[in-house]
Amino acid sequence: MSNWIEIAALEDIPKLGSRVVRTDTMNVAVFRTRDDQVFAIKDACPHKQGPLSQGIVSGTTVTCPLHNWKIDLASGEALGPDEGCTNTFSTRIEDGKIFLSL
Amino acid sequence: MKQKLILIGNGMAGVRTLEELLKLTPDAYEITVFGAEPHPNYNRMMLSPVLAGEKTVDDIILNSREWYAEHGITLHTGDPVVSIDRAARKVVTQTGLELDYDRLLLATGSNPFIIPVPGHDKNGVLGFRDIADVDTMLAASKDYKKAVVIGGGLLGLEAANGLMKNGMDVTVVHLMDILMERQLDAPAANLLKASLEERGMKFLMEAQTAEILGDGRVQGVKFADGSSVGADLVVMAVGIRPSIELAQQAGIHCERGIVVNDTMQTYDPRVYAVGECVQHRGSCYGLVAPLFEQAKVAANHLAQLGIARYEGSVTSTKLKVTGIDLFSAGEFNQEDGDEVLVLQDPGAGVYKKLVLRDNVIKGAVMYGDTLDGTWYFQLLRDGTDISGFRGSILFGQHDLGDAGHGDATRIAALGDDAEICGCNGVCKGEIVDAIVKKGLFTLEDVRSHTKASSSCGSCTGLVESILASTVGEGYDATPNKKPMCGCTEHSHDEVIRGIRENELKDMDAVRNFFEWKNADGCASCRPALNYYLLAQWPGEYLDDAQSRFINERAHGNIQKDGTYSVVPRMFGGLCTPHDLRAIADVAEKFDVPEMKVTGGQRIDLFGIKKEDLPAMWADLSEAGFVSGHAYGKAMRTVKTCAGKTWCRFGTQNSTGLGVKLEELTWGSWMPHKFKLAVSGCPRNCAEATIKDFGVVCVDSGYELHIGGNGGIKVRVTDLMCKVASEEEVLEYCGAFIQKYREEAHYLERTAPWVERVGFDYVKQAIVDDESQRKALYDRFKFGQQFAQIDPWKARAEGEAAHEFRNIEISAA
Numbered sequence: 005m006s007n008w009i010e011i012a013a014l015e016d017i018p019k020l021g022s023r024v025v026r027t028d029t030m031n032v033a034v035f036r037t038r039d040d041q042v043f044a045i046k047d048a049c050p051h052k053q054g055p056l057s058q059g060i061v062s063g064t065t066v067t068c069p070l071h072n073w074k075i076d077l078a079s080g081e082a083l084g085p086d087e088g089c090t091n092t093f094s095t096r097i098e099d100g101k102i103f104l105s106l
Numbered sequence: 107m108k109q110k111l112i113l114i115g116n117g118m119a120g121v122r123t124l125e126e127l128l129k130l131t132p133d134a135y136e137i138t139v140f141g142a143e144p145h146p147n148y149n150r151m152m153l154s155p156v157l158a159g160e161k162t163v164d165d166i167i168l169n170s171r172e173w174y175a176e177h178g179i180t181l182h183t184g185d186p187v188v189s190i191d192r193a194a195r196k197v198v199t200q201t202g203l204e205l206d207y208d209r210l211l212l213a214t215g216s217n218p219f220i221i222p223v224p225g226h227d228k229n230g231v232l233g234f235r236d237i238a239d240v241d242t243m244l245a246a247s248k249d250y251k252k253a254v255v256i257g258g259g260l261l262g263l264e265a266a267n268g269l270m271k272n273g274m275d276v277t278v279v280h281l282m283d284i285l286m287e288r289q290l291d292a293p294a295a296n297l298l299k300a301s302l303e304e305r306g307m308k309f310l311m312e313a314q315t316a317e318i319l320g321d322g323r324v325q326g327v328k329f330a331d332g333s334s335v336g337a338d339l340v341v342m343a344v345g346i347r348p349s350i351e352l353a354q355q356a357g358i359h360c361e362r363g364i365v366v367n368d369t370m371q372t373y374d375p376r377v378y379a380v381g382e383c384v385q386h387r388g389s390c391y392g393l394v395a396p397l398f399e400q401a402k403v404a405a406n407h408l409a410q411l412g413i414a415r416y417e418g419s420v421t422s423t424k425l426k427v428t429g430i431d432l433f434s435a436g437e438f439n440q441e442d443g444d445e446v447l448v449l450q451d452p453g454a455g456v457y458k459k460l461v462l463r464d465n466v467i468k469g470a471v472m473y474g475d476t477l478d479g480t481w482y483f484q485l486l487r488d489g490t491d492i493s494g495f496r497g498s499i500l501f502g503q504h505d506l507g508d509a510g511h512g513d514a515t516r517i518a519a520l521g522d523d524a525e526i527c528g529c530n531g532v533c534k535g536e537i538v539d540a541i542v543k544k545g546l547f548t549l550e551d552v553r554s555h556t557k558a559s560s561s562c563g564s565c566t567g568l569v570e571s572i573l574a575s576t577v578g579e580g581y582d583a584t585p586n587k588k589p590m591c592g593c594t595e596h597s598h599d600e601v602i603r604g605i606r607e608n609e610l611k612d613m614d615a616v617r618n619f620f621e622w623k624n625a626d627g628c629a630s631c632r633p634a635l636n637y638y639l640l641a642q643w644p645g646e647y648l649d650d651a652q653s654r655f656i657n658e659r660a661h662g663n664i665q666k667d668g669t670y671s672v673v674p675r676m677f678g679g680l681c682t683p684h685d686l687r688a689i690a691d692v693a694e695k696f697d698v699p700e701m702k703v704t705g706g707q708r709i710d711l712f713g714i715k716k717e718d719l720p721a722m723w724a725d726l727s728e729a730g731f732v733s734g735h736a737y738g739k740a741m742r743t744v745k746t747c748a749g750k751t752w753c754r755f756g757t758q759n760s761t762g763l764g765v766k767l768e769e770l771t772w773g774s775w776m777p778h779k780f781k782l783a784v785s786g787c788p789r790n791c792a793e794a795t796i797k798d799f800g801v802v803c804v805d806s807g808y809e810l811h812i813g814g815n816g817g818i819k820v821r822v823t824d825l826m827c828k829v830a831s832e833e834e835v836l837e838y839c840g841a842f843i844q845k846y847r848e849e850a851h852y853l854e855r856t857a858p859w860v861e862r863v864g865f866d867y868v869k870q871a872i873v874d875d876e877s878q879r880k881a882l883y884d885r886f887k888f889g890q891q892f893a894q895i896d897p898w899k900a901r902a903e904g905e906a907a908h909e910f911r912n913i914e915i916s917a918a
């Protein structure tokens with residue numbers, strides 16, 4: 005069951021940047037890559053719940069600001085030696101607007 | 107349907123078994139863990155550093171509750187299992203939970219042995235085993251003064267050291283005439299005792315405890331010879347007893363420990379046991395290395411691979427008292443026919459002894475210099491015939507080769523199968539392999555890839571040396587060149603030069619020119635490139651917020667809970683009632699949970715929500731404050747002392763000069779953080795000689811010091827020169843900063859930079875070459891035009907608003 009919610013215009017997120025979407029139950033980090041792909045993952049690092057939205061984005065990974073774990077934006081999985089996974093959510097872009105499905 | 111596995115005992119051996127099992131088959135079992143303690147699994151060995159105040163309980167948690175949840179493991183803490191019904195295959199807990207199992211893993215550890223003398227159950231008498239014991243000791247150290255530790259073994263000495271660090275007056279009572287008699291011979295034990303005595307520890311040797319005195323709470327300890335000593339706290343560290351009551355009650359065969367075979371199964375094949383509660387081939391172990399080996403074997407069988415066998419372990423010991431190096435392994439008291447090699451240098455506090463039988467090492471004891479312990483232990487376990495190098499063996503392994511290069515060569519000389527991390531059984535070869543294949547550069551990386559040095563930590567130095575020698579070898583292959591990061595082959599110096607000489611003015615231009623492997627670069631090169639471009643092209647290059655670490659993007663320090671801290675600048679540490687009132691008002695208005703005076707002479711406001719930052723900055727900026735850049739690779743603070751205005755020793759106006767320096771330099775971005783200080787006389791109350799740039803005022807002028815660092819590795823400044831006027835101080839300072847800004851590598855502080863390029867090189871440029879100094883100073887002042895724009899005010903007025911505003915949606 006999908007339930008798309010419009011959250012922002014694409015330009016509201018800087019390239020290689022992110023915004024925090026606050027829902028009733030959690031924070032979702034929405035990222036924009038250099039080539040305008042948009043990814044949404046739970047804003048909590050699998051390591052110690054660091055706010056991934058605050059990390060540096062390159063390609064399709066984000067580096068957690070607290071202890072530098074690298075998380076793949078598409079799968080939510082930690083890369084490299086670290087193991088762990090955070091939730092991912094679907095997004096789609098229509099007419100320059102970002103929609104999120106929770 | 108999945109089989110059910112129950113683990114009783116949420117400690118180091120049990121949980122390590124689960125980790126090994128999950129590596130082999132993540133989904134084979136539905137796992138439930140029962141632990142008597144209220145905590146998730148923690149590193150018990152690190153209780154000693156926790157007691158000594160070197161670590162916190164949070165630091166030593168090995169598996170957080172999230173870890174259990176992520177792996178689908180149900181964890182019940184604070185609820186011991188009280189009985190096992192093997193016929194019905196279920197366990198019952200204290201709170202009355204009942205649960206079935208298909209397989210059961212016992213890892214109940216052991217209990218400290220409490221000598222059953224009269225009074226042993228008095229208040230204030232305890233063992234040293236778990237977090238609760240440490241909490242009790244820490245609480246006692248606040249209210250009481252005198253502690254007695256019974257037992258001069260490893261655990262007792264670590265407990266005594268910790269209590270002493272907490273300000274207690276500590277006496278160690280030992281039954282034998284030498285300390286740690288199971289690990290040390292008399293000479294080594296005496297060196298140890300002398301050095302502990304020097305730290306203030308007291309000893310009562312050959313004293314047999316007869317009674318604990320006191321009514322209600324302990325007041326003293328009485329000995330067999332009738333003498334006694336006062337005590338408000340008694341820690342018994344005389345040994346451990348495998349915790350076997352539960353197994354015994356369930357009818358599982360036990361002797362001293364729960365008896366297991368080579369596959370770690372008890373007499374009931376559905377029931378496995380690992381850890382200190384176990385007796386294997388007649389031996390019980392009390393160190394983690396063998397327990398971790400057992401864990402591997404048990405996991406292998408639980409995963410139904412059925413190939414591993416545990417055949418017992420040889421153990422070695424190190425003492426975790428900071429500043430004392432001690433190593434022992436094997437049989438070190440010689441028997442008839444054994445030979446002994448000894449090296450003694452009492453002056454240097456070094457003692458090494460090897461016991462040989464037929465030219466094979468049987469035991470080793472080392473004190474003071476333990477670097478070769480690993481090598482001896484390896485020769486011992488391999489049963490190597492050492493007759494070929496017997497004459498030089500005590501001088502260590504480096505003496506075998508062409509000698510003389512210290513630790514690095516000694517490490518390089520170790521064979522690939524030399525064990526480095528005893529706790530986790532990691533050999534040098536595995537570490538080197540991981541470093542080379544995975545391109546590791548830091549200790550943390552090595553820890554996460556190999557587990558080496560992640561348990562008791564005493565091999566950290568060895569791992570660091572391996573890292574140095576391995577990365578060093580790669581270094582030799584391509585002379586003078588270490589790539590900036592995985593995205594490029596080029597070094598920092600090449601990139602810095604390339605940016606300048608080829609007029610590369612944005613990040614894509616740099617990455618194209620140097621053929622970067624990733625279009626976006628990575629979290630390590632992007633901040634560096636952003637800095638290099640900013641430093642080289644002030645006013646032209648447009649700062650890229652997305653290439654800055656969050657602290658610099660949000661202009662505050664991110665905290666572990668995702669909030670931020672705010673440190674307003676206080677020029678030279680001076681303040682007025684108005685300033686303090688304004689800060690107090692802001693703190694109240696925004697409900698700041700904690701404030702603190704920093705080591706940099708200003709005030710830190712902690713726990714600010716990101717979305718509140720701009721409004722808070724608006725108020726601060728209204729009151730005249732600008733950002734303190736406490737979060738940046740930037741000019742931080744100018745620390746000053748009272749100076750001539752007030753101090754009876756002051757020779758110059760150090761506060762005034764500090765303010766001028768801060769006014770000149772605030773806002774400038776740097777390769778790393780940069781700190782200044784001005785002291786009014788050579789008493790140096792502002793600690794100017796551990797700053798990046800320090801001024802010490804003297805009657806005839808100002809001494810200028812550079813390249814100090816007070817952080818991880820302390821470096822005292824070099825005296826660059828003496829000047830006569832404040833104007834010169836400003837000029838020399840600006841020029842020095844600019845030289846550093848233009849040439850140092852990103853994340854290189856002035857101390858390592860000065861050491862890398864050489865003090866003379868810097869001095870030559872700043873002091874001897876007037877035209878270079880003036881040119882540098884001009885470039886610095888030019889850059890400051892663009893840098894001295896308060897980022898807080900700008901954001902309070904709406905710049906980068908998206909950074910601070912969340913998108914709110916309601917699921918409804």
Ligand code: SRM
Nearest residue numbers: 663671703704705706707708710736815816817818819855
């Ligand atoms: C607040 C303060 C502690 C205090 O309450 O006194 C502090 C707090 C932090 N220090 Fe510090 N340091 C503080 C003075 C110092 C000092 C003392 C001094 O400056 O006189 C030192 C040693 C002197 C030196 O730097 O040479 C110091 C050496 C470090 C280091 C080690 C640097 C090194 O080169 O070895 C780090 C780690 C780093 O920078 O990579 C560090 C890192 C940190 C960080 C930024 C850790 C982090 O990354 O989150 C802390 C941020 C806390 C926060 O959120 O605000 N802090 N830190 C001090 C702020 C001073 C200020 O007003 O800006």
Ligand SMILES: Cc1cc2nc3c(=O)[nH]c(=O)nc-3n(C[C@H](O)[C@H](O)[C@H](O)COP(=O)(O)OP(=O)(O)OC[C@H]3O[C@@H](n4cnc5c(N)ncnc54)[C@H](O)[C@@H]3O)c2cc1C
Nearest residue numbers: 115117118119142150151186187214215381382392393394
């Ligand atoms: C202060 C200190 C320093 C040390 N330093 C070192 C060192 O430097 N090097 C080294 O190699 N070793 C050291 N050790 C020893 C090392 O910590 C132990 O060998 C290791 O922790 C034993 O692991 P284990 O899993 O067998 O037992 P534990 O880690 O003790 O785990 C057993 C757990 O089972 C629980 N339990 C018991 N009965 C039940 C029940 N019925 N139901 C539920 N839970 C139960 C216990 O509460 C405990 O949490 C040190 C120990 C201490 C106390």
Ligand code: SF4
Nearest residue numbers: 663704705710817818
């Ligand atoms: S403030 Fe400095 S010394 Fe204190 S915990 Fe943080 S980094 Fe360590």
Ligand code: FES
Nearest residue numbers: 049052054068071
């Ligand atoms: S919380 Fe993300 S790396 Fe530690």
